[in-house]
Amino acid sequence: MSNGGAGRHSSLPGFGLTMGLTLTWLSVIILIPLAGLFLKSFELSLDQFWGILTSRRTLSALKISFGLAFAAAIVNLVMGMIIVWALVRYRFPGRRLFDAIVDILFALPTAVAGVALTSLFAQKGWLGAPLAELGIKVAFTPLGIFVAMIFIGIPFVVRTVQPVLIDLDAEIEEAAASLGANRWHTVSKVILPSLVPALLTGFALAFARAVGEYGSVIFIAGNLPNVSEIAPLLIVIRLSEFRYADATAIAVVMLVASFLIIFAVNRLQRWAQTRIPAHWRLIK
Amino acid sequence: MIEVKNIVKKFGAFAALDHVDLKVANGELVALLGPSGSGKTTLLRIIAGLDWPDAGEVSIDGENALAHGASERHVGFVFQHYALFRHMTVFENVAFGLRVQPRAVRKDEAAIRARVKELLDLVQLDWLSSRYPSQLSGGQRQRIALARALAIEPRILLLDEPFGALDAKVRKELRQWLRSLHHEINVTSIFVTHDQEEALEVANRVVVMDKGRIVQIGTPGDVYDNPATAFVHSFIGESIVLPVEVRDGCVELGGKPLNISADGVTSGASKLFVRRHDMAVGPAGSGAFEGAVRHVRTFGPIQRAEVALSAGEGTTVIEIDAPRDRELQPGDIVSLHPRRYRIFAGQD
Amino acid sequence: MNQPQILITSAREDLRTEPRIIRVVLIAMAVTFLTVFVVLPLVVVFAQAFSKGVFAYFSALSDPEALSAIKLTLMVAAISVGLNLVFGVIAAWAIAKFDFRGKTFLISLIDLPFSVSPVISGLVFVLLFGAQGFWGPWLQANDVHILFAVPGIALATIFVTFPFVARALIPLMQEQGTQEEEAAISLGASGLQTFFRVTLPNIKWGVLYGVLLCNARAMGEFGAVSVVSGHIRGETNTMPLLVEILYNEYQFVAAFAIASLLAMLALITLVAKTILERHLDEGQLPGD
Numbered sequence: 001m002s003n004g005g006a007g008r009h010s011s012l013p014g015f016g017l018t019m020g021l022t023l024t025w026l027s028v029i030i031l032i033p034l035a036g037l038f039l040k041s042f043e044l045s046l047d048q049f050w051g052i053l054t055s056r057r058t059l060s061a062l063k064i065s066f067g068l069a070f071a072a073a074i075v076n077l078v079m080g081m082i083i084v085w086a087l088v089r090y091r092f093p094g095r096r097l098f099d100a101i102v103d104i105l106f107a108l109p110t111a112v113a114g115v116a117l118t119s120l121f122a123q124k125g126w127l128g129a130p131l132a133e134l135g136i137k138v139a140f141t142p143l144g145i146f147v148a149m150i151f152i153g154i155p156f157v158v159r160t161v162q163p164v165l166i167d168l169d170a171e172i173e174e175a176a177a178s179l180g181a182n183r184w185h186t187v188s189k190v191i192l193p194s195l196v197p198a199l200l201t202g203f204a205l206a207f208a209r210a211v212g213e214y215g216s217v218i219f220i221a222g223n224l225p226n227v228s229e230i231a232p233l234l235i236v237i238r239l240s241e242f243r244y245a246d247a248t249a250i251a252v253v254m255l256v257a258s259f260l261i262i263f264a265v266n267r268l269q270r271w272a273q274t275r276i277p278a279h280w281r282l283i284k
Numbered sequence: 285m286i287e288v289k290n291i292v293k294k295f296g297a298f299a300a301l302d303h304v305d306l307k308v309a310n311g312e313l314v315a316l317l318g319p320s321g322s323g324k325t326t327l328l329r330i331i332a333g334l335d336w337p338d339a340g341e342v343s344i345d346g347e348n349a350l351a352h353g354a355s356e357r358h359v360g361f362v363f364q365h366y367a368l369f370r371h372m373t374v375f376e377n378v379a380f381g382l383r384v385q386p387r388a389v390r391k392d393e394a395a396i397r398a399r400v401k402e403l404l405d406l407v408q409l410d411w412l413s414s415r416y417p418s419q420l421s422g423g424q425r426q427r428i429a430l431a432r433a434l435a436i437e438p439r440i441l442l443l444d445e446p447f448g449a450l451d452a453k454v455r456k457e458l459r460q461w462l463r464s465l466h467h468e469i470n471v472t473s474i475f476v477t478h479d480q481e482e483a484l485e486v487a488n489r490v491v492v493m494d495k496g497r498i499v500q501i502g503t504p505g506d507v508y509d510n511p512a513t514a515f516v517h518s519f520i521g522e523s524i525v526l527p528v529e530v531r532d533g534c535v536e537l538g539g540k541p542l543n544i545s546a547d548g549v550t551s552g553a554s555k556l557f558v559r560r561h562d563m564a565v566g567p568a569g570s571g572a573f574e575g576a577v578r579h580v581r582t583f584g585p586i587q588r589a590e591v592a593l594s595a596g597e598g599t600t601v602i603e604i605d606a607p608r609d610r611e612l613q614p615g616d617i618v619s620l621h622p623r624r625y626r627i628f629a630g631q632d
Numbered sequence: 633m634n635q636p637q638i639l640i641t642s643a644r645e646d647l648r649t650e651p652r653i654i655r656v657v658l659i660a661m662a663v664t665f666l667t668v669f670v671v672l673p674l675v676v677v678f679a680q681a682f683s684k685g686v687f688a689y690f691s692a693l694s695d696p697e698a699l700s701a702i703k704l705t706l707m708v709a710a711i712s713v714g715l716n717l718v719f720g721v722i723a724a725w726a727i728a729k730f731d732f733r734g735k736t737f738l739i740s741l742i743d744l745p746f747s748v749s750p751v752i753s754g755l756v757f758v759l760l761f762g763a764q765g766f767w768g769p770w771l772q773a774n775d776v777h778i779l780f781a782v783p784g785i786a787l788a789t790i791f792v793t794f795p796f797v798a799r800a801l802i803p804l805m806q807e808q809g810t811q812e813e814e815a816a817i818s819l820g821a822s823g824l825q826t827f828f829r830v831t832l833p834n835i836k837w838g839v840l841y842g843v844l845l846c847n848a849r850a851m852g853e854f855g856a857v858s859v860v861s862g863h864i865r866g867e868t869n870t871m872p873l874l875v876e877i878l879y880n881e882y883q884f885v886a887a888f889a890i891a892s893l894l895a896m897l898a899l900i901t902l903v904a905k906t907i908l909e910r911h912l913d914e915g916q917l918p919g920d
Binding site: 011012013014015018019021022025026029030031032033034036037039040079082083085086087089090092094098100101102103104105107108109110111112113114115116117119120125126127150151154183187208211212213214215219232233235236239242244247248251254255258259261262266 | 649650651655658659661662663665666668669670671672673674676677680719722723725726727729730732738740741742743744745747748749750751752755756757758759760762763764765766787790791794810813814817822823826827845848851852853854855858859871872873875876879884887888891894895897898899901902905906
């Protein structure tokens with residue numbers, strides 16, 4: 001990290017000291033452990049690495065984690081948009097309470113969410129029993145994983161899109177209406193396009209979170225190899241079998257994938273900043 | 285006494301200060317005047333120790349200031365947006381500099397209180413001492429910022445656009461107030477401004493800056509009456525500017541010779557600068573230019589006339605200020621003669 | 633949350649809203665979804681916890697294993713919040729108050745733990761300190777216990793909560809600029825005096841906000857801690873881990889009793905967060 005000459009020649013003191021401590025702490029806690037993971041993966045030959053990843057169990061686990069996370073993120077995208085729209089645009093009893101409790105999903109420990117969802121959707125649960133009568137089994141099936149991933153992803157879409165919709169200038173809607181657009185055209189051609197960057201960002205964040213999710217999923221998943229076993233669980237299983245190489249290989253793939261997603265999110269945000277005029281984004 | 289020698293400061297490729305020299309004597313009130321980006325604020329911050337030059341020397345009372353950081357220079361600095369501590373009362377803001385002194389030299393609580401009270405009296409805001417900055421008007425904040433800076437008994441006082449964030453009326457009042465305050469406390473002061481009227485009205489001496497260089501230093505009368513460059517002439521006071529051609533000491537406008545001399549100006553394209561009130565109006569045929577009056581407005585003792593000069597192919601419209609001893613009418617053909625003027629070689 | 637215009641003229645209302653039937657359907661969908669995914673899970677936790685009565689609930693909580701898990705959770709949270717508080721403030725100072733190349737890159741490095749799966753956050757420490765890890769043999773030879781002990785749990789928790797304090801402070805401190813600090817320095821204050829008398833009072837709500845979120849995550853972390861803990865009963869089980877163990881042993885009342893404490897933590901965090909956000913909004917009003 002180059003300091004670009006800032007430290008010594010700045011009016012405020014402490015740049016060298018605080019930057020040194022920051023880099024040290026960052027290295028000890030984050031960089032060295034992560035580097036260790038990649039170092040460990042280099043102990044594998046390319047063939048071994050490939051062999052681990054393409055084994056049936058690993059491949060299924062990765063498919064389940066990525067596939068269901070993607071599907072859950074799509075549900076979050078649609079439902080998140082509806083929730084944001086209702087919370088921002090409409091007045092209904094309990095609106096502020098519902099607005100506040102969205103953040104519960106950020107604060108609720110994942111293990112608690114896991115046992116609660118399982119109990120809710122188990123065959124004798126409050127929701128599981130009526131669903132069972134319809135012939136739908138949620139707990140201990142891939143559908144349960146899907147439900148848990150929707151649960152943990154939804155606040156990301158809501159909290160990313162909500163401020164953008166609040167700040168959206170009322171005048172652009174009025175302008176569209178005064179130009180003769182009907183409501184559907186105004187919403188689909190004027191409002192939704194200006195929410196696209198926020199929606200995509202929320203989608204990517206929800207997806208990334210769901211791919212790596214462990215606590216809220218494992219209780220409800222059933223954890224049957226090749227059927228309802230997620231990749232993070234497979235890492236844990238391989239570790240408990242002392243098959244560190246297998247665990248490392250899966251972890252590296254997941255880590256690289258989530259870096260790519262975060263990189264895409266950053267790109268999206270930069271794109272949104274150049275595309276959307278500043279006064280839409282300023283909150284104050 | 286402040287001495288700045290050969291200061292260079294670059295931000296990337298941009299030279300904010302390009303070999304600047306300046307001396308300020310004890311008790312002076314100096315204005316650094318220039319357009320935005322001319323380097324005046326950077327120079328002020330370097331003197332205060334809030335920025336550091338890439339090269340050059342700064343000394344305060346003969347002592348190398350660059351050997352010390354801002355906290356050891358005993359320089360009072362008044363920030364453009366005041367930078368009052370928002371979580372402290374007015375009293376605690378002013379007391380701050382006294383409370384952070386090393387234990388060995390720190391005054392006791394009673395002495396601090398007395399000193400703060402004295403300062404608040406000086407800026408006439410004693411009655412605000414328990415308010416918070418957010419409860420004050422702009423002018424009040426400005427004066428508190430000044431009192432806070434004076435609390436540490438600074439060797440010099442630096443003010444960055446002291447009136448920049450105030451509305452026009454408050455600004456006028458504070459100008460006079462600052463001048464009389466300076467007279468009273470007599471601490472060497474430098475203030476930065478982009479407003480020429482402010483600089484001319486408040487300062488003993490004006491330092492005009494442009495593009496990171498000092499272009500002229502002089503008394504307010506000096507820089508107004510004898511601008512050193514075309515830039516100073518157009519930046520300070522309003523001017524009529526005409527593109528002219530100088531040929532062996534003779535001046536031509538649009539190919540037509542003017543009846544004025546250009547001694548000492550190199551031949552070639554030049555610019556003629558005249559103050560509006562320095563254009564004497566006479567009967568046709570008596571002056572340097574001929575022109576037709578287009579429009580006249582009168583206010584108070586003067587009449588402002590738009591005159592279309594016929595020069596060569598095109599016409600140039602200028603505005604002049606004439607006394608009202610002879611009423612001008614639209615359509616009059618008049619002769620204009622510059623009583624005082626300056627010619628600067630070059631296009632800009 | 634910002635309230636858009638409260639007084640809406642009827643003309644504007646007509647222009648900017650949908651037919652009644654669509655409004656009702658959308659509200660119903662939103663409310664149903666949030667009820668199923670937020671309200672019901674919370675209710676079910678408390679319902680299950682008290683399903684055998686108040687006595688069973690409190691006897692589950694006063695079980696030695698539960699008490700030891702609560703103690704361990706509090707200790708690990710104190711360690712990781714404390715360290716991340718100190719270093720978060722230091723990092724925010726370096727990043728927000730100075731200009732240097734690579735600043736955005738440094739911020740993304742600080743954000744990294746947000747994008748790493750909790751399981752991987754635990755795994756990296758197993759690879760460093762585990763029996764087959766880089767330093768495992770040396771640690772074993774010298775009888776130093778990191779993995780399957782408190783240090784390992786603390787390390788994994790510090791890893792996952794690393795960004796919270798710094799991320800709460802960086803935007804706040806950037807918005808506040810450096811003018812007040814410069815004023816303090818020019819008045820003769822030292823660096824530490826400037827920080828404690830000028831900077832800290834201005835960011836105190838932000839610091840609390842960061843600590844609050846950091847603490848909620850530290851106490852509730854499951855995946856990362858699960859990998860490094862070793863699940864030694866009465867010794868290395870935090871509250872979330874104990875929830876898992878009790879649940880898998882079909883001790884539902886006990887599992888949900890512990891879970892109800894964690895759910896309460898989330899609720900308290902939420903309320904405190906709302907209050908703090910109000911303070912932060914006020915604190916961000918510029919001086920003029």
